Amino acid sequence: MILWQMIRFAVGGLVANKVRSALTMLGVLIGVASVILLLAVGNGSSEAVKASITSLGTNALTVSSNAGRGSATAAKALTVADAKALATDADATSIKSVAPVVTTTGTALYGNISYQPGSIVGTYPAYFETSNLRIKDGDYFSNDDVLNSRKVAVIGATTAKQLFDTEEPVGKRITIGGTPFTVVGVLTAKGSTGFNDPDDVVIAPLPTVQNAFTGFGSVNQIMVQAASAEATTEAQSDITRILMGTHAITDATKVDFRISSQTSLLTARESTTKTFTVLLGAVAAISLLVGGIGITNIMLVTVTERTREIGIRKALGAPRGVILGQFLTESTLLSVTGAGLGVAAGLIGSHFTIVGIEPVVIPESVLGAFGIAVAIGLFFGSYPASRAASLRPIEALRHE
Amino acid sequence: MAATKPPVIRISRVTKSYGQGDSAVHALRGPSAPGTGEPLGVSLDIEEGDYVAVMGSSGSGKSTLMNILGCLDVPTSGRYLLDGTDVGHLDEGRLSLVRNRKIGFIFQSFNLVPRTTALAQVELPLAYAGVRAAERRRRALAALELVGLADRAGHKPNELSGGQQQRVAVARALVTAPAMLLADEPTGNLDSRSTAEVLAIIDRLNAAGRTVVVITHEDEVALHAKRVLRLVDGAIVDDVRRAPVDGPPPALAAEVPA
Ligand SMILES: Nc1ncnc2c1ncn2[C@@H]1O[C@H](COP(=O)(O)OP(=O)(O)OP(=O)(O)O)[C@@H](O)[C@H]1O
Ligand SMILES: [Mg+2]
Numbered sequence: 001m002i003l004w005q006m007i008r009f010a011v012g013g014l015v016a017n018k019v020r021s022a023l024t025m026l027g028v029l030i031g032v033a034s035v036i037l038l039l040a041v042g043n044g045s046s047e048a049v050k051a052s053i054t055s056l057g058t059n060a061l062t063v064s065s066n067a068g069r070g071s072a073t074a075a076k077a078l079t080v081a082d083a084k085a086l087a088t089d090a091d092a093t094s095i096k097s098v099a100p101v102v103t104t105t106g107t108a109l110y111g112n113i114s115y116q117p118g119s120i121v122g123t124y125p126a127y128f129e130t131s132n133l134r135i136k137d138g139d140y141f142s143n144d145d146v147l148n149s150r151k152v153a154v155i156g157a158t159t160a161k162q163l164f165d166t167e168e169p170v171g172k173r174i175t176i177g178g179t180p181f182t183v184v185g186v187l188t189a190k191g192s193t194g195f196n197d198p199d200d201v202v203i204a205p206l207p208t209v210q211n212a213f214t215g216f217g218s219v220n221q222i223m224v225q226a227a228s229a230e231a232t233t234e235a236q237s238d239i240t241r242i243l244m245g246t247h248a249i250t251d252a253t254k255v256d257f258r259i260s261s262q263t264s265l266l267t268a269r270e271s272t273t274k275t276f277t278v279l280l281g282a283v284a285a286i287s288l289l290v291g292g293i294g295i296t297n298i299m300l301v302t303v304t305e306r307t308r309e310i311g312i313r314k315a316l317g318a319p320r321g322v323i324l325g326q327f328l329t330e331s332t333l334l335s336v337t338g339a340g341l342g343v344a345a346g347l348i349g350s351h352f353t354i355v356g357i358e359p360v361v362i363p364e365s366v367l368g369a370f371g372i373a374v375a376i377g378l379f380f381g382s383y384p385a386s387r388a389a390s391l392r393p394i395e396a397l398r399h400e
Numbered sequence: 401m402a403a404t405k406p407p408v409i410r411i412s413r414v415t416k417s418y419g420q421g422d423s424a425v426h427a428l429r430g431p432s433a434p435g436t437g438e439p440l441g442v443s444l445d446i447e448e449g450d451y452v453a454v455m456g457s458s459g460s461g462k463s464t465l466m467n468i469l470g471c472l473d474v475p476t477s478g479r480y481l482l483d484g485t486d487v488g489h490l491d492e493g494r495l496s497l498v499r500n501r502k503i504g505f506i507f508q509s510f511n512l513v514p515r516t517t518a519l520a521q522v523e524l525p526l527a528y529a530g531v532r533a534a535e536r537r538r539r540a541l542a543a544l545e546l547v548g549l550a551d552r553a554g555h556k557p558n559e560l561s562g563g564q565q566q567r568v569a570v571a572r573a574l575v576t577a578p579a580m581l582l583a584d585e586p587t588g589n590l591d592s593r594s595t596a597e598v599l600a601i602i603d604r605l606n607a608a609g610r611t612v613v614v615i616t617h618e619d620e621v622a623l624h625a626k627r628v629l630r631l632v633d634g635a636i637v638d639d640v641r642r643a644p645v646d647g648p649p650p651a652l653a654a655e656v657p658a
Contacts, residue, residue: 316525317525319492320493393472
């Protein structure tokens with residue numbers, strides 16, 4: 001009965017001050033919505049970086065030789081035999097697949113069009129998966145093509161555009177350094193990462209390239225795919241162990257090869273986005289603070305302005321508890337509705353792309369912003385009200 | 401028989417002062433002690449069913465006295481017994497019950513709740529008393545009817561004339577049928593016709609047995625009272641009984657000669 005009465009008084013009080021109620025709710029709404037949105041944008045951008053790391057292949061490890069890098073000791077170059085040792089080692093369960101890689105350059109001819117691709121790569125089919133390369137048209141070359149040294153090639157999107165323009169490349173013959181290659185597939189464009197264009201390549205079976213250009217000596221790199229992203233560290237030590245064996249090295253500090261992972265290249269970029277998220281978080285916190293001060297302000301003004309009203313109600317016999325209850329209910333209604341609408345606005349806003357970033361809402365930020373806004377509203381709504389309700393009626397009535 | 405009844409209001413040696421030291425204002429002081437000049441405080445008994453008019457110049461302490469009688473303010477010193485209980489010993493909860501059930505208070509400055517309809521204003525004391533909605537509405541409408549404002553029930557204070565606001569305040573004070581009606585210049589803002597109406601209402605309430613204390617500047621209003629007090633500088637200087645406590649108020653007695 002008396003509770004119901006309190007809610008009625010509270011709703012009455014809010015309706016009697018429509019503009020002020022609406023403005024208070026707007027303040028809470030903006031505070032809560034901006035916290036949710038800003039954090040979602042920060043989170044979205046770091047998710048985007050994570051996704052791009054995955055697209056580059058987190059499981060990929062590149063082994064390259066120290067030979068020819070000016071080291072004093074005679075470093076042994078990497079060979080196909082090293083790759084075979086890695087692939088066939090029974091203990092190395094962390095290694096999923098191995099692809100030796102030779103790289104060269106040359107000029108490709110198609111009809112009367114001549115073009116020099118960024119690089120010509122000779123490797124095994126495992127290379128495609130390890131490097132996260134996808135076929136758009138045609139197919140990858142097969143292990144069979146490698147065994148038979150077939151003169152087939154898969155070309156990158158940029159190379160395809162340069163040589164064939166609008167023509168369909170699959171099935172056509174191109175000549176590289178006098179050797180004819182049949183194009184069997186075109187790769188999906190990855191997009192340039194800045195310095196080099198990963199789409200400007202010609203990829204052919206390893207023996208074919210060795211036969212035509214580099215000879216059957218050493219290979220430039222060995223690409224290793226770890227069984228999983230978590231297994232990369234284990235794979236790294238497996239590789240070290242195996243290659244130390246094939247290179248007859250006993251001192252682990254004097255290895256003549258290097259192992260690098262794609263992930264390490266991107267840690268720098270990831271830390272940049274972390275800074276970004278922290279920055280956005282700070283802005284969001286400030287906006288919640290400002291929103292909170294807004295609620296505080298309006299609640300204080302509301303109660304101070306209504307001290308006279310509190311005096312009148314007390315003179316008519318309102319118990320302290322009922323007056324407190326009325327103001328507490330008012331501020332609860334205000335802050336809960338405002339924060340609720342803010343959550344709704346934040347969630348709706350996060351469906352739009354903001355400055356090129358797809359926001360990803362952090363559930364904790366929704367709960368946190370809502371909770372803080374409601375707590376601030378309750379405290380600063382009830383504290384001045386309880387002070388006013390404790391006054392003698394005549395003091396409250398005299399209040400200016 | 402009436403004389404054996406304890407007075408409904410008994411204040412003894414009550415003083416009220418604002419501020420400290422030399423700048424203190426003694427709003428209620430009573431007579432000064434013969435030797436020292438110390439204020440002795442105001443003492444006053446009001447019997448049940450009495451109709452008292454309090455007169456005095458502006459600033460003489462009338463409202464101060466009334467606020468203490470209405471339990472809205474506490475005296476600086478002295479005791480106040482209401483129906484035999486010492487008000488000074490009541491806690492907040494009991495005080496609000498006393499204000500709600502026993503006292504109907506009409507303020508000098510109306511004190512209506514802003515942005516609230518006349519009907520809701522009059523319902524307020526009933527709501528705090530826990531009266532059910534339908535019953536509350538019925539009684540509030542009846543009270544508004546009594547002051548001739550039934551057709552203004554849905555109006556807010558800013559949509560009512562000063563006199564109408566005053567009458568809403570009267571309706572609010574008497575809707576709970578309190579044993580005591582305390583009115584601080586209830587007719588200060590009314591024309592002579594409305595004044596007559598409000599006084600007639602108060603006369604009838606008193607005839608029905610309620611104790612009434614009215615503050616007024618106007619002799620015309622004081623003519624309705626059975627007893628007239630005069631305050632000067634916080635002390636009662638004159639106390640005149642014009643009619644017996646247990647008779648009808650003088651105005652009604654004149655109208656309907658027994
Ligand atoms: N809160 C206060 N603080 C300081 N002085 C006060 C306060 N309230 C009243 N006074 C002083 O107490 C004295 C009595 O005031 P009170 O309101 O009782 O006068 P009143 O007789 O009702 O006058 P009026 O006829 O003008 O209403 C005045 O001198 C006034 O200035
Ligand atoms: Mg006064």
